Amino acid sequence: MPTIYYFLTGADAFGNALPADQLYTFQHFFREWWQLAAFIAVFIPAKILFVVVQAVAGGSTYIERKVAADIQRRVGPNKCNVGSFLGEFARICQNNGARPGAGIIAKLMGFALGLALPLLDLIDKVLAKLAPGVLIFLADGVKLILKEDIIPAAVDKPLFKAAPTVVLVSAFGALAVLPYSDAWYAADFNIGVFFIAAVTSIEVLGILMAGWSSNNKWALLGGMRSAAQIVSYELPVGLAICAVILFSGTMSMQAITYDQFAFNDAGSALSQGWFWQWNVFNPFMLILAPVYFLAALAECNRTPFDIPEAESELVSGYHTEYSGMRFAFFFMAEYAMMYATSAIAVTLFFGGWSTGIAPLEHALMVAPAVLQNGIVVQAPQFHWLGTLIHLLVFALKTFALVFIMMWIRWTLPRFRVDQMMTLCWKKLIPISLFCLLGIAAWMIVRMLLIQRFGVEAIEGTLFWTRFVFAFALIGWLVWYFAKPLSKEQREQREFASAGTF
C-alpha cells in the first residue's frame, strides 16, 4: 500500500522526497476513526478464511486416512464420532448432576443434557454411518495441543521456534488471492499469480530452518533434500505459470478465470462458459497441466516426492525433533499447500469456478462478460445462487485434485534423490520450456491470423476446434480406461492357464 511505503521511507516510488505536510505519520494514518475500523476489518475475512481452511485441512487428514484405508483394504478411523463425543459429554453431565453434592448449575445442565440424550444417540447413529470417525481430526488436534512441548536442549531455539510458523505462513499466504467464486475472494491483486509463486517459495526457508536448528544429522539431511527439491521444482511451476500468464495476458487470478470463462464473442450468447474453453484443452496446456501437477506434488513434499519425510530412511526428516503443536503446524502446512496448489491448478488450467455448462451459466448470469479484442473488460455478474454454485464447483474441483494427490500417495513408491532431481532438471524443465515456447508461438500465430482474417472468424474457428479437441480427448480417455483386457492379461488372471505342473 502506498501509504505504508510513504510512511516508512518518506519518499515516493521514484525516490522523490515528499513535502513534509504530505507525509503520513501514524496519527495521520488513523486520524479518522473509521480508518482504524477499516484497517481492522480487513483482517476479518482473512480470519474467516484462515479458520475455514484450517478446518478443511484438518478434515482432509480424516479423508486421507479413509482413502488410505480403502486402498489398503481396511476400515480406517471409525470410532471418533460426533454423536458419541456429545453423547459421552451428555452422560457425564447427567451423572454429575445426579450426584448428591451437585450444585444447581450442574443439576440443570445434567437435566437438560439428559433430555437431549436420545437425540444425540440418533445423531450418532446417522452420522456414524455417513462419516464414521470424522472427529478424529479434532481429537488429534486436541491431543497435539495438549502434548508436552519438547524443545531439545541443543537446538538453536529462535530458529527452532520460528520454523513452523514460517512454513505455515507461506502455505496459507497463497490462499489470499485464490478466486473461490466470481464475487468471493480475499484479494484480487493484479499480480496475483506472481504473488503466489513468491509466497510459496518462503517455505524453503522454514524447512531449512527446521532442519538446521534441530541439531540432528538426519533432520539436516532431510532439510537439505527438501530445500533442493522445492527450489528445483519451483522452476517447472514457474514456467507453467508463465505459460498461462502469456496465454491469458494477465497475472490476476480472477482475470485468468474470466478469460477461460468468456473465451470469445463468437456470436451467440451461449458461447460463454463452456468447458472446452478451459485452458487445459490447448495442446501445450494439456502437457503443462500434468507437469504443473507433478511439480506441485513435489512442492508439497508428497509421495512420490516425499524424500524429505521418508520414514524408512530419515525417521521423519526435517520435522523429526518437533512434537505437539509445532509438528501439527508442519502437518497443516502440508495439507494447506496441497489445497493451495490444487486450487491454483484449477484456476490456471481447469476453469476456476466455472461449471463448464454454458446453459447453466447463462441461467445464473445477471450480466454477461464483455470482451474487447478477445480480452474481458467487464466481468460477468451472477445471481447470489450462481455465486454459491460457483463456490461449490471450485471446492469440488479442488477437492478432486487433492483426492488424486492422496490416491497417488498411497499407490506409488518414492523417488530416490538423484532420480527426483533428474526428473525435474532433465525432463520437466525441458518440457515446460518447450510448452512455453509453444504457447508463445501459438499466440503469435493467432495474432497474425487475426490481423489477416479478423477477430470473429478466428475466435469462431478456435471455439469449434477446441470443441472437437475436447471431445476427442475425453472420448479417447474413456476408451482407454474402459477397454476390455487383452488376452494376455486375461490369461494371467486365470489360474488354470498359468504355470506348469
Next chain:
Amino acid sequence: MPLVTDNLAEPKEGIDSEQMVLSMGPHHPSTHGVLRLEVVTDGEVVVSARPDIGYLHRAIEKIGENIDYRQFMPYTDRVDYLCAMNSNFAYALAVEKLAGIKVPLRAELMRVMAAELNRISSHMICLGALAMDMGAFTPFLHGICHREKVNDLFEEVCGARLTYNYLTIGGVSYDAPPGFIDKCEQFADYLWPKMVEFNELISGNSIFQDRLCHVGVVSREQAINWGLVGPNLRGSGVKWDLRKDEPYSIYDRLKFDVPVGDGGDPRGSNPNGALGDSYDRFIVRVKEVFESIKIVKQVCAMLRENDKLPKDNSDRQHQAKLPIRLKVKKGEVYVRSENPRGETGYYIVSDGTDKPVRMKIRTGSFSALNCFEEVTRGLLIGDVIAVIGSFDIVIPEVDR
C-alpha cells in the same frame, strides 16, 4: 542409468568437505529388527556402511547345549519367527538324520504344507516391507491381509499364529483338523489372482524399478564366495534350491520351478536391470510365492489321497513313535533346509546323551550382512535401505 557415483572417483579441487558419520540406529522405522549401521557418508554417497549386530542375541545355541533335543524345538521358532515352520523343519531334519528316525508320510505332507504356507507368509512380509521402505505403503498392508489367512490356517492346526512349535522330532504335533485341506486349497485359489494384482500394483511400477534396478549388484561368483543363499543367490543367477538339489522330505515328488534372476535379459522379468541387482532378488521372491502356491495345491491332493488310508497304517500317522528319553548316537551332522531367507543349517555334535554337545545354527541373513559393507559402498543412502530390504535380513536370524 549410470550411478551417481561414477564420476566421484577424483577428489574435487578446492572443495572442502567432511564425511558425516551417521548411525542408522537400532531403533529403525523399517521393519527389519534391531540392526545398527554405522554409515559414513560423503554428502549422500555412502563411503562405508558397517553393520553392528548383537542387539537381539539370546544365546540360543548355548541354550541348546543344556536342554533335551525335543525341548529345543520352540527355540528354533524364535531363530526366525517370520518363517517358524521352516526353522522347525531344519532342526527336525538334523536330529532325525543323527538319530536315524523315519518320519511317516502324513507327517511329511503336513510338514511340507506348513513350510510352504509359511514361505508364502514370510515372503508377503519381505516383499511388503521392501515396498514400504521404497515408499509404497499399500503392498505391505495387502500382504498382511493375505498373511492373516495363513495365520488363521495355522491357528486351526496348531493353535499359534507366529511361533508355532508345530513340528516335532519324528513328525508333527497335531494332525490336520477336519476341513483343513479344503481351506488350504481355497487359500491357494484365492491367493493366485491376488499375487497377479500385487505384481500389477508394484512390480511393474517404473519408479519402483528405478529404485531397485542396478542397485546392490552381486555377481554370480561373488554370491557363491560370500556364502549368499536362497533368493539372494538365485537372484544372482545361480540355479540352486535345496528343495531340488539336495531334496529332503517329499520334495522330490513335487513339481515346481526354481525361479532365477535374469537381469538385463530383455525377454526376462528384469529387462531394465543388471543380473544380481535388488530387483532380481525381489522378482525371484515374487515368483517363489507362485511356486509355493503350486506346491500347496499338490500337497492338498496328496493329503486327500493319504486320508483314504486306514487309521492304523503307518503312513497315516502324524508322529513317529519315539522313546521317552531320546538318546542320539555319538556323531556329527550338518543338515540344511530351504528357508524363505536362504538356508537354515544345523550343525549338531552329539556325544550319545540326550543333550547335544554343540549346536550351531547357520542362517542366510548372517551371510547377507557379511557382504553388506562391500555391496553398499558407493551407493546412496536410499539405496542402502533398498539393499537391506532386498537381502531380506531379519535380525533374530542374524543374532540368534
Next chain:
Amino acid sequence: MDFDAIYHRTKTRFPALEAPPLEAGERICVLPSAEAHAVLKFLKEDPELHFDSLMTLAGADTGKEFWVVYPLHSMTHRHRFLCKVVLPRDNPECDSVVDLWAGANFFEREAFDLYGIKFRNHPDLRRIINPPDWEGWPGRKDYQFPREYHGIETEREDQFFQEQINRETKARELAARRVSEGKV
C-alpha cells in the same frame, strides 16, 4: 564324488589327514592345524574338487578341545565334504580362510567372540555379537556369567533367581564331570 573319494584324493597330497569313524551322522575329516589353510586351499582350487562354497564355519567346544568345523560344498560338482580342525584349549589359534571364502568373515568373528579362537590374518577380528568390551568367551563350557556389567548387577536376591543359579551350577558341574570322565 563321495566322502571316501574326496578324502583319499586329498590324503595323497596331505598325508596327515584323519577321518575317524563315527556311529551316526556324517563322516568328517580332521585336518592338522598347521596345514589346515593349505588343505582348504587345495580343496577349493583343485578342479576335481572345487569347493567354492563354504556352507558355514562353526566353532565348537567339546570340553576337552576346540574345533573349527568347515562344512564345504561345491556348486560345480554338487558334492560336500566336512572337515574340522582340532585346537588345544589354551590359546587356540587358527589360520583364517577369509582369503579363500569371503563369506567366512562374520563366521570367524563369531567363533572368536564365543570361544576366543584367534584367526590369523583375519582383516577385522573383533567381537560381533557381544558388546565390544565384553569379558570372557561366552561359548565355552567353563564360562561364568559376569556378576555385573557397567554397574548393572546380573544376580538378584530372590528365590526364583536362586533356583536358577542352582540349576546352572548343577549343569556346569555335570559338564565338568563329563569332561573329566572322558565322555566327550
